[in-house]
Structures are given as structure tokens and as C-alpha cells.
Amino acid sequence: MAKVRHSRLQARKWSTVTLVLSMLFMLSVVLLMLLGLGIFSLPINNDDSAPNDLTSYRRMASERGKGLGKRGEQWTEVLSWEPRAFIYHNFLSKEECEYLINLAKPHMVKSTVVDSKTGKSKDSRVRTSSGMFLRRGQDKIIRDIENRIADYSFIPVEHGEGLQVLHYEVGQKYDAHFDYFLDEFNTKNGGQRMATMLMYLSDVEEGGETIFPAAKGNISAVPWWNELSECGKQGLAVKPKMGDALLFWSMRPDATLDPSSLHGLLPFFSL
Numbered sequence: 001m002a003k004v005r006h007s008r009l010q011a012r013k014w015s016t017v018t019l020v021l022s023m024l025f026m027l028s029v030v031l032l033m034l035l036g037l038g039i040f041s042l043p044i045n046n047d048d049s050a051p052n053d054l055t056s057y058r059r060m061a062s063e064r065g066k067g068l069g070k071r072g073e074q075w076t077e078v079l080s081w082e083p084r085a086f087i088y089h090n091f092l093s094k095e096e097c098e099y100l101i102n103l104a105k106p107h108m109v110k111s112t113v114v115d116s117k118t119g120k121s122k123d124s125r126v127r128t129s130s131g132m133f134l135r136r137g138q139d140k141i142i143r144d145i146e147n148r149i150a151d152y153s154f155i156p157v158e159h160g161e162g163l164q165v166l167h168y169e170v171g172q173k174y175d176a177h178f179d180y181f182l183d184e185f186n187t188k189n190g191g192q193r194m195a196t197m198l199m200y201l202s203d204v205e206e207g208g209e210t211i212f213p214a215a216k217g218n219i220s221a222v223p224w225w226n227e228l229s230e231c232g233k234q235g236l237a238v239k240p241k242m243g244d245a246l247l248f249w250s251m252r253p254d255a256t257l258d259p260s261s262l263h264g265l266l267p268f269f270s271l
């Protein structure tokens with residue numbers, strides 16, 4: 001008898017526990033439904049500048065690097081996978097191109113190349129242009145451009161070098177070379193160069209193509225094949241167009257050096 005009473009008591013206790021649990025369960029389901037329908041929201045970051053709000057992040061990213069002037073229609077073209085190279089059309093506005101040219105013009109000196117033994121700059125016959133370096137984050141417009149490069153390359157702006165403005169006269173060129181370093185001086189001081197973004201600041205009449213002589217794939221499949229100079233048809237070539245940018249990677253995704261990133265700048269001619 002005592003035994004029976006005991007178990008009946010326990011059964012009542014258990015049913016109370018079950019009732020409480022199922023009520024809690026129902027409450028969570030209702031809360032989840034409200035959350036799901038957006039009727040109710042958890043009070044996380046309800047201030048104006050919610051850092052976890054994706055819309056505000058997207059707005060920040062698009063306002064960042066808005067830059068000078070109005071850019072034409074922007075679209076990306078995959079140029080090649082070996083080397084990894086992409087063309088960003090209308091990366092710079094006409095005003096930004098002119099701004100960079102005018103900023104650099106009074107400071108142009110004959111270009112040098114990095115000596116592969118000492119890592120120091122040296123004069124060279126393989127590169128016959130003139131150029132100058134801008135300081136990183138030099139002014140608002142430069143910062144905007146640098147941020148844009150960071151956004152497109154997925155490499156933080158702090159990892160970038162200062163922009164270099166180059167000027168090629170008729171007949172000047174830069175023979176095929178790698179952008180990655182093979183010397184200890186540079187790889188230890190600042191690390192390996194992973195990628196390069198070339199931005200074309202003016203249009204050219206003839207020649208002046210950036211060429212990848214070691215690119216894999218069908219080099220004659222580019223839509224501009226018929227517009228290329230005879231030299232330009234010796235490799236995968238990109239015709240310079242004001243405002244366009246060419247991003248290519250000197251390293252593969254596994255951080256090994258990519259010899260197919262060999263590239264040069266062909267001499268251009270006036271018609």
C-alpha cells in the first residue's frame with residue numbers, strides 16, 4: 001500500500017516537471033517564431049551605428065574610396081588563371097587619372113630596377129621609363145584609390161606599397177620580368193610581393209601592351225586580338241585603356257611563386 005502511494009506521488013511530481021518543461025519548450029518555439037518573423041528582436045546593438053548590421057557595413061564599404069569624379073560602368077574581366085589576372089574596367093575615373101598624372105609630373109626621374117643580388121635600386125637598360133613614388137596615404141584621393149585596391153585585391157591596405165607613377169615615352173619599354181623578389185634583402189625586409197595592380201592613366205595609339213609571355217591558355221582568344229601590335233601577339237596581352245586596372249598575382253594561392261606571372265611592357269608608337 002505504502003509502495004503504491006509512493007509511486008503515485010512520484011508520478012504526480014513527474015507530470016508537473018513535464019508540464020513545466022513543455023511550457024518552456026512552447027515558449028521557446030513562440031519566441032523563435034516571433035524572431036523568425038521579425039516581430040520581436042533581441043536587443044543587440046540597437047544603436048544607430050550597429051557594427052553587426054550588414055547593410056551598414058555594405059554602405060560603409062561602398063562609401064569608402066568613392067574617390068574623385070564619376071567612374072564609368074565598372075565590370076570585371078577574367079584575363080587568365082595562369083597567371084591569375086583580372087581586368088577591372090573603369091577602376092579609376094578620368095579625373096583621378098589626371099590627378100595622378102599632375103601630381104607626379106614635377107617629380108619624374110629615370111626608373112631603376114631592384115638589383116637581385118644586393119636588393120638595392122639600380123639603373124637599368126631593361127626599363128627605360130621615368131617614374132616617381134607617392135607616399136602611402138599621401139592625401140584623401142590617394143587614400144581612396146588605395147582603399148579601392150585593397151577592396152578589389154582582398155589585401156589589407158596596410159600591406160600595400162606606395163603607388164608608383166610611371167611614364168613611358170614613345171619607344172620606351174620594360175622587358176619581361178617578375179614582380180616577386182628573389183633576393184634575401186627584400187623578402188626579409190617587407191616580405192614577398194604577392195600581387196600587382198597596374199592602372200592605366202592614359203590611352204595609347206599603338207603598342208604599349210602589358211604582355212604575359214609565359215601565360216598558359218589560348219592567347220588569341222582575347223576579344224581585342226586584332227587590335228594588338230605584332231609584338232603584342234607574342235603572348236597574352238592587355239591593351240592600355242585610361243581608367244582600367246590590371247590585377248595579377250605573382251604568387252599562387254598556396255604562396256608559392258608563380259613563374260607564369262612573367263610580364264613586360266611593350267614599347268608603344270605614335271601612328
Ligand SMILES: *[C@@H]1O[C@H](CO)[C@@H](O)[C@H](O)[C@H]1NC(C)=O
Binds near residue numbers: 218219220221
Ligand atoms: C584560340 O581562340 C581562337 C579565338 O577564339 C580560336 O579561333 C582558336 O581556334 C583557338 N585555338 C585553340 C588552339 O584552341
